Structure formats: C-alpha cells, structure tokens
Amino acid sequence: MKIAIPVDEKTLESNVCAFFGRTPYFLIYDIETKESIFLDNGAVASTGGAGIKAAQTIVDHNVSVLLTPRCGENAAAVLKAAEIKIYKTTSPSVKDNIEAFTVGKLPLLDEIHAGFHKRGGR
C-alpha cells in the first residue's frame, strides 16, 4: 500500500509540510516494500486551485492513503472521488507519522477547512 505525505525536504528525515496544496514536495512511501520516492509539487506556483492540482498528483500515483496536517475542501473532494483516505499527522517528523500510521495510531482527518481563498465548498 502506498501512502503520500507533503514534506519540506526530499529526505525521510524531513518534517511534514504544514500545507498540502502548496507543499514543495510529496513523499510517496510504500508500506510493504519500504520504497520511497519524492515528487516535486507542480501545484506550488499555481495562481489558484493549488489543492486540486496537488490532489490530482496524489491520485495519479495510485496512492491509497494521504497523511497531512490539513486539507482543503476542493482537494478533499478530488481525493474522496479516488477513494483515498486522509489521516491527520500528529507530530512534525515524517518517520514518526509513518510509524504511527502503520500501528494504527493516526486519526482520520475530519476537519476539512474551506480553503485559504474561501472558494471551497459548494
């Protein structure tokens, strides 16, 4: 199973990025093979709809789960359509969150914000 995490740096020692749509990179981590790849987030310089484009990237990499501190409504709509589950990160470290997720200690993200531009939600 592959999980995605927005990260500040292209390393497993990185912290989780505080933003989903405008994170510089995504880590795609395979729980079974422990394989990790880092993706540049093409949405980071978008004038608008960054969350939607970032979610599209996640969807396109056949990810089953997203670990993120927060997520906007539009991005959540795309992820939901692809049946990707969203869990809330509970500490800064990427490694700690992967570990917490694998032992079932991360909560589902239930607070979906209306987006920073108030354009989410209909």
Place this chain on the structure above:
Amino acid sequence: MRTAVLSGKGGTGKTLLAVNLAAVAKTATYIDCDVEEPNGHLFFKPEDVQEEEVVVKIPQVDKERCNGCRKCVEFCNFNALAYAKELIAFEEICHSCGGCVMVCPEKALTEKERVIGKIQKGTAGHVRIYTGILNTGEPSGVPIIKKLLAEENPEANKRVFIDCPPGSACIVMESIKDADYCILVAEPTLFGVHNLNMVYELVQLLKRPFGVVLNKCLEGENPAKEFCLERNIKILGRIPFDQELGRLNSNARIAAGESEEYAALFADILEAVRREVRHETVADS
C-alpha cells in the same frame, strides 16, 4: 465621453464625486461598477428599474462521453478540473475561458450558465443609473463590469460617469479600460497618499489621461497635494472637509442638489475635467 472615478482605498469619496458630477452634468449616465457594494443608487433613487441577471459559462461534464483522456485537466490554467475515476469540475475556480470545451476530443464538455449577479437600469430625472450587483461569495465581479460597460447606451454622446471599485486590481482595470479620462480621488493623509500612488501607477500603466481631486481638505499640510505637486499631476479641484457636506452625503442626499454652493463646487470640477479632456484631444491630434 467616459469619465472614471477611482481611488486606492474605500471611503475616499468616489461615490460622492461620481454622483455629484452626474447630477451637475446636464444629462448623464452614472454607472456603478463598485459591484461588491454598489450604493450610488441610494442617492439617485432611480425609477422604472429594469433588472437583468449576469451569467458566466462553466463546463458541464457528460460522464458517458468522457473517456478520461484529461486533455481538459492539463489545459486548465486555473486547476478547475480534476480527474479521479471521473471528471470533476470546480465551478467557482473556473474563469469561463471555454478552453476545456474546445480541447475535448470526445465532446464530453458543454457549457452551462451560472448566475453570479445582476445589473439594474433605471432613471432619475436627467440621469440614467446603471448598477452592477455581485452575489455574495462570488470570486470575481469582472463579468458584471464587462456587461455594464457594454450596455447599449442611446445617450452615448452624453456624459458617462463610472464609479469604480476601490483598489487597483483586475476589477478596477476592467472599469477604466475604455475610459476617456480618470479622476483619482485622494485623502489628505499618509494612507491616502499610499493608496493614491497605487491608482497613479495603474492609470499610467493603462495610459489613461488623469487628474486628481483632493477630498476632505483641511487648512494646513496636505500630503496628497504635496504628492501631486512633486509629480506635476493635474489637480482638478478640492472638496473641503465640511460637516454639512458629510451630513448630506451620509443621508444619501445629492449635495449638488441641495445648495448653490455645492452645485458650484462640483460644476467647477466638471469644468476642469472638460478642459483637460479638450486639452488631451488637442494634444493627441
């Protein structure tokens, strides 16, 4: 002749000036482009108001036809489309460019209309009043302004006064795009100067002829006046900081209609604008 009245911040007196200039012109059209808070109509109290909805075109997905090629997703510069098992369109992100419909090889996208606001047209005495109203929560009033300014105006040769939204963003650019002359209204404060500088840069960028009206003038120092003198900007007139004028205006009374003194004040500014426009025309020819 289209005269746009603008300022870098709200509350400087755009509506005060635009309304009173329209009132002292013999015949005029007053167009309220401040679509988020249009209040010029409160002064004119127009009659025989006709209303028309303003719509934008947004994509409608035929899920049967869509084969998931994603050409539209890649095309959209605003990320208003995503593909996750099926095509999802985000209506409020869409800028109505119509590109997705054009690039779809399967004809799975068509355009549908979404109402974002309305325009109202009415009359008060010798003034035609056009008002643009943007629905609350809508991201852009630009389509409403486009429609307002494209309205057939049988009195096109007569005076048109455009009351602009505050600031210097897209919506203001759209409002002054085809204006023959721009009046920048300024307050005698450092904030006023900062915001005057924004619209000053904008009118230069769009190459519109312009002049400044100093509002709320007191005795003594006026940083907005200093700003104009330093840059050799034409000062069209000054409106005093006057309690009676403020009282009339806050009661939605048209000051020029209430006293000879105020009528003369705004007629003088209108005459200064006329002189400037004549000057521009001569300089251009």
